[in-house]
Amino acid sequence: MYSNSELAGLIRDDAVHRSVYTDPEIFELEMRRIWGRAWIYVAHESQVPLKGSFFTTTLARQPVLLVRQDDETINLFFNRCAHKGAKVIEVESGRAPVLRCGYHGWSYEVDGRCKHVTGGDAAYKASGYSRKDPCMGLQKVPGVASYRGFIFASLAPDAPDLRTWLGATATSIDNMVDRSPEGKLEVTGGVLRYHHDSNWKFFVENLNDMMHAMIAHQSSAQTARVMGKELFPDDPNPPAEIQILSPFAENTSFFEEMGVHAFDNGHSYSGGKTSIHANYSGIPEYEEAMEKAYGKERVAEIFSLNRHNTVVYPGFTLKGAIQTIRVVKPVAVDQTVIESWTLRLVGAPEEMLRRSILYCNLINSSGNLVGPDDHEAYHRLQNGLTTDAGDWVSMGRYLGNEEPNDEGGFSATGSSDMVFRSQFKAWKNYMTANGAGD
Amino acid sequence: MMEQPDVRILERFLFHEARLLDEKRWDEWEALFVEDGEYWVPASRNQPDPHTHVSIMYEKSLLRAVRLKRYRHPNAMSLQPEPHSVHCISNVMLDSFDDDSGVCITNARFVMLEYRRNNTNIHGGAVTHTLEPHGESYLIRRKKIELVNCDGELDNIQLYF
Numbered sequence: 001m002y003s004n005s006e007l008a009g010l011i012r013d014d015a016v017h018r019s020v021y022t023d024p025e026i027f028e029l030e031m032r033r034i035w036g037r038a039w040i041y042v043a044h045e046s047q048v049p050l051k052g053s054f055f056t057t058t059l060a061r062q063p064v065l066l067v068r069q070d071d072e073t074i075n076l077f078f079n080r081c082a083h084k085g086a087k088v089i090e091v092e093s094g095r096a097p098v099l100r101c102g103y104h105g106w107s108y109e110v111d112g113r114c115k116h117v118t119g120g121d122a123a124y125k126a127s128g129y130s131r132k133d134p135c136m137g138l139q140k141v142p143g144v145a146s147y148r149g150f151i152f153a154s155l156a157p158d159a160p161d162l163r164t165w166l167g168a169t170a171t172s173i174d175n176m177v178d179r180s181p182e183g184k185l186e187v188t189g190g191v192l193r194y195h196h197d198s199n200w201k202f203f204v205e206n207l208n209d210m211m212h213a214m215i216a217h218q219s220s221a222q223t224a225r226v227m228g229k230e231l232f233p234d235d236p237n238p239p240a241e242i243q244i245l246s247p248f249a250e251n252t253s254f255f256e257e258m259g260v261h262a263f264d265n266g267h268s269y270s271g272g273k274t275s276i277h278a279n280y281s282g283i284p285e286y287e288e289a290m291e292k293a294y295g296k297e298r299v300a301e302i303f304s305l306n307r308h309n310t311v312v313y314p315g316f317t318l319k320g321a322i323q324t325i326r327v328v329k330p331v332a333v334d335q336t337v338i339e340s341w342t343l344r345l346v347g348a349p350e351e352m353l354r355r356s357i358l359y360c361n362l363i364n365s366s367g368n369l370v371g372p373d374d375h376e377a378y379h380r381l382q383n384g385l386t387t388d389a390g391d392w393v394s395m396g397r398y399l400g401n402e403e404p405n406d407e408g409g410f411s412a413t414g415s416s417d418m419v420f421r422s423q424f425k426a427w428k429n430y431m432t433a434n435g436a437g438d
Numbered sequence: 439m440m441e442q443p444d445v446r447i448l449e450r451f452l453f454h455e456a457r458l459l460d461e462k463r464w465d466e467w468e469a470l471f472v473e474d475g476e477y478w479v480p481a482s483r484n485q486p487d488p489h490t491h492v493s494i495m496y497e498k499s500l501l502r503a504v505r506l507k508r509y510r511h512p513n514a515m516s517l518q519p520e521p522h523s524v525h526c527i528s529n530v531m532l533d534s535f536d537d538d539s540g541v542c543i544t545n546a547r548f549v550m551l552e553y554r555r556n557n558t559n560i561h562g563g564a565v566t567h568t569l570e571p572h573g574e575s576y577l578i579r580r581k582k583i584e585l586v587n588c589d590g591e592l593d594n595i596q597l598y599f
Contacts, residue, residue, distance in 0.1 A: 189491045190482050193591040219514035223507045227500075241501055337591050342492060353490055360492045366592035367479060367495040369505060372516035375594055 002029065004432040011428045013421065014396030018385040020427070021199040021393075027333035034314050034430040035060035038265070039145070039152040039162055041316035041327055042066055044343070046149065046186040047093065048074060052110050055093045058329060059153055063087050064141055066151065067099070067110050074146070076153050077112055077138040088138070099138070112138035148177050149185055152316075168407035169267045172310035176320035178302045181293035181347035185323070189357050192340040194366045198378030200315070200330040203338060205423065206374055207309040207317055207326075208270045210255035210414030213248045216377055220369040221248035237281040240355055244362050247276035248370060255414040258308060262402070263409035266313030266426030268419040275308035277321040285349045293347070311419075313426055323356045326364065334382050340364035395420040440540035440571065442532070448544050449530040451576050452567065456525035456548075459598050464506045467598070472570055474498050476580040479599065482589045494588065494595065516594060521554035523597045533566070540571035541579070548583075550599050559593055562586050 002025065010017035010026075020026055040059050047055045048068040055066045056079055063079035065088065079087050081101040088101045088108070098115055100107040105118040114136040117124070121131055129136060143154030145162035150173055152162055163170060177183055196203065206212065213221070224245035232238040247254075258271045271278075290299045310318050315328035323345060329337040342356045363370050385393070398416035405411040412418040458467040471477075479494040488496040497505065508514050529547040536542075549562040563585040569576035583599045 190485070190589075192481055192492050192494070193589075195591040195593045197593075215513075216515055219508040219511035219517070220504060223511060224504050227504060227507070231500075239500060241504075245504065340492070350490065357489060357492055361488075361494075361496055362501075365481070365492065365494050367595035369501070369508065372594040372596055373514070376516035 015392040024333045036155040042151045044187045076141040076144045180345035181289040184346035185343040188344045189342040196336045200336040202378040208419045216373045217248040262422035266423040269310040271308035278306040472577045479583045
């Protein structure tokens with residue numbers, strides 16, 4: 001069992017101990033102290049549109065059940081029958097007037113109260129139980145909050161205010177929502193679940209690792225770039241596939257200039273004024289709808305924000321400019337599932353959705369042209385870190401070169417390790433704090 | 439008026455296609471498609487289209503060309519060591535035949551093993567080919583692969599089914 005000072009000793013300013021990626025005991029502690037304390041993304045409100053609509057997922061590996069109560073309220077329950085403890089709802093989503101356990105038939109109102117005990121209450125007379133006792137109902141997850149339709153939950157009863165906790169990354173969510181002419185998003189088009197045989201932190205770090213793309217994705221991105229130039233030499237609008245893949249092979253100075261930006265609680269984003277999504281062809285019908293909704297000036301402001309990846313630490317990542325999110329689901333110290341969801345910009349032409357879907361197919365699916373190289377990198381990290389070559393993993397690149405930014409965080413050149421240092425600062429805070437999750 | 443082919447002729451075509459994939463004769467395989475022929479692996483059951491719902495793969499000639507070039511690229515990290523496949527095709531049936539155009543839609547079942555670095559992934563499902571007559575043989579207008587675990591958690595899929 002690690003003491004707090006031992007845990008703190010795993011993080012240096014310029015390096016991190018390899019055991020944070022490889023030790024199953026640390027992984028179990030992370031589940032309780034990071035994933036059990038932070039706000040974790042659950043679902044988007046559009047996934048439970050009507051009273052009784054439900055959606056099942058996991059929160060720090062625990063099955064949970066999201067249920068719409070009415071227009072305003074959404075409850076999040078542990079997906080566990082109060083009777084013997086079986087998971088109540090096994091399907092991913094649906095709508096039900098009551099929630100019924102398939103084992104012994106106990107049923108619950110959508111607000112979690114026990115509705116029916118098989119055989120009636122009399123059986124529990126001697127035990128003194130009553131259906132009205134809260135312990136006979138579904139148990140609520142302690143913290144649930146929503147920010148502009150994105151629902152987060154916390155296993156800690158004392159989680160901070162969600163908007164405050166999100167800090168500057170809330171503006172990445174704002175920007176995605178603002179890109180809808182109606183200011184509204186809708187999850188649509190299914191989900192991709194990509195299994196990785198590697199620690200969750202490798203994926204989270206990689207999203208704002210501005211040094212790997214042109215190396216690790218050379219075989220697909222550089223190929224697409226060259227083919228684009230050969231096949232469509234004078235076309236300013238080559239096919240979307242070429243436009244999506246080519247920027248991954250941009251040179252190092254492009255990624256340095258995109259920059260990285262880190263904030264409290266381990267959050268970060270890369271890009272800002274520009275990103276690998278900045279130069280896609282315009283879709284005039286969409287731009288017209290936006291201008292009609294917001295006016296030219298405001299639209300220019302919305303489109304001027306073009307971030308690459310935003311990481312809401314530990315497990316929620318989004319791309320506002322292309323309306324996709326990737327949700328991190330740690331399974332074991334060396335097993336992680338990444339879910340990719342697509343959001344429709346309500347009021348925008350379907351071409352926008354088609355582009356987001358194409359992006360997900362090309363970049364996020366298990367059969368895509370980019371992800372297997374990232375996955376291979378994580379696999380090699382997981383493997384390489386088992387060697388006796390050294391206990392410490394460097395994160396000292398451009399140490400101390402970061403500058404304060406006007407959003408209350410720090411900014412640095414793209415290839416700085418600042419984001420990783422910031423993530424491990426938050427890691428250390430969560431892992432060594434007293435209170436919930438101990 | 440075209441004459442409906444014997445299912446064994448179509449079966450032979452599917453076997454040949456699978457063999458080209460297993461033997462990594464990529465250019466010969468690509469030549470089996472009509473211009474802009476589709477290769478589609480949906481990510482959910484009864485998925486209506488590849489444009490408004492995510493897919494595991496949806497590739498026409500341009501993306502296949504990128505992928506086939508990547509197969510030969512010296513710096514493709516996830517292809518070192520390289521993956522290998524073996525396909526088994528069975529239960530081939532002719533689902534529909536258009537006697538004007540001669541277009542056949544076949545449905546078959548397949549199992550494909552994808553092996554890389556001591557790890558063998560087993561894929562299986564139904565495969566539907568839309569085949570246009572071409573000389574003595576056929577060309578693929580569309581190949582749709584419905585994996586039995588299309589909506590499950592999937593590891594890397596690097597080779598064509």
